[in-house]
Amino acid sequence: MKLFSSFSVLASLISVLPTSHALIGADWSVTKVPLRGLNDITFPLTIVEADHISGYYFAQQFNFFGIADVGYTGLQPRPDNGGKSIVHGVFSSFVAGTTTTDPNCHTGADGGPGVSCAFEWNGEYNRTYDLEVKTSGNRLWVGTAVDTVAGTRIHIGSWTLPAGTGGILGSQVGFVEWYPWNNGEPQNHCAHLPYQKTIFGNPKTTNPGSVGTQHLAYEYGDCLGQVAFSTGKVASGMVNNCGFRGQTGR
Numbered sequence: 491m492k493l494f495s496s497f498s499v500l501a502s503l504i505s506v507l508p509t510s511h512a513l514i515g516a517d518w519s520v521t522k523v524p525l526r527g528l529n530d531i532t533f534p535l536t537i538v539e540a541d542h543i544s545g546y547y548f549a550q551q552f553n554f555f556g557i558a559d560v561g562y563t564g565l566q567p568r569p570d571n572g573g574k575s576i577v578h579g580v581f582s583s584f585v586a587g588t589t590t591t592d593p594n595c596h597t598g599a600d601g602g603p604g605v606s607c608a609f610e611w612n613g614e615y616n617r618t619y620d621l622e623v624k625t626s627g628n629r630l631w632v633g634t635a636v637d638t639v640a641g642t643r644i645h646i647g648s649w650t651l652p653a654g655t656g657g658i659l660g661s662q663v664g665f666v667e668w669y670p671w672n673n674g675e676p677q678n679h680c681a682h683l684p685y686q687k688t689i690f691g692n693p694k695t696t697n698p699g700s701v702g703t704q705h706l707a708y709e710y711g712d713c714l715g716q717v718a719f720s721t722g723k724v725a726s727g728m729v730n731n732c733g734f735r736g737q738t739g740r
């Protein structure tokens with residue numbers, strides 16, 4: 491799913507996304523962003539608790555100077571393998587004309603133009619990964635997950651935006667989505683939503699003087715008020731949870 495809107499126009503957002511199965515949105519903003527945007531932004535993300543199954547997508551969206559279409563970076567749970575947990579990292583561009591030579595990436599994003607990149611590793615639950623989106627020039631953007639405990643850098647992917655685009659603008663939204671419902675909903679689906687608890691950290695950038703804030707989450711979509719949603723502030727940003735333990739989404 492794609493959100494082009496923000497908290498202030500949430501009503502119109504819902505009306506333009508009638509088939510979206512996203513559950514939760516959450517605005518972020520950064521101060522003192524240069525007119526042509528930031529060269530780097532980092533979104534800390536912690537999957538505090540979720541079943542080790544595919545289905546949830548925890549993501550942050552961002553926009554670039556000079557173009558309306560968004561990029562995403564985020565994490566998805568996966569089934570364990572060999573007794574070890576697996577995390578799926580995503581880094582996507584929905585900008586037409588984006589190119590890539592990165593082996594983790596392919597052309598196209600959610601059936602439209604753009605580039606999608608993904609990489610899976612033995613990621614840990616309840617561990618913060620700093621999802622870094624950074625350019626060193628020439629419109630080449632690199633997505634990296636930094637393990638904040640081990641200090642390791644996990645390359646998710648890289649792509650080049652078309653001419654005329656600049657840096658990352660100062661506000662957009664994150665989201666929580668249960669994506670299997672995009673292919674059809676089981677009966678009484680909201681009651682079957684698995685539990686998740688995530689922390690969306692305050693965004694960070696190396697741009698001098700800029701301060702990032704992750705705002706509280708909000709529910710939207712067709713399960714509004716039916717998935718035991720909760721959100722609050724924590725020292726590092728925003729915590730949210732929804733869903734029910736023992737459910738599989740089916």
Ligand SMILES: *[C@@H]1O[C@H](CO)[C@@H](O)[C@H](O)[C@H]1NC(C)=O
Binds near residue numbers: 538539616
């Ligand atoms: C996550 O980690 C925090 C702090 O290390 C701990 O207090 C909490 O119990 C953990 N939560 C889960 C679900 O493991």
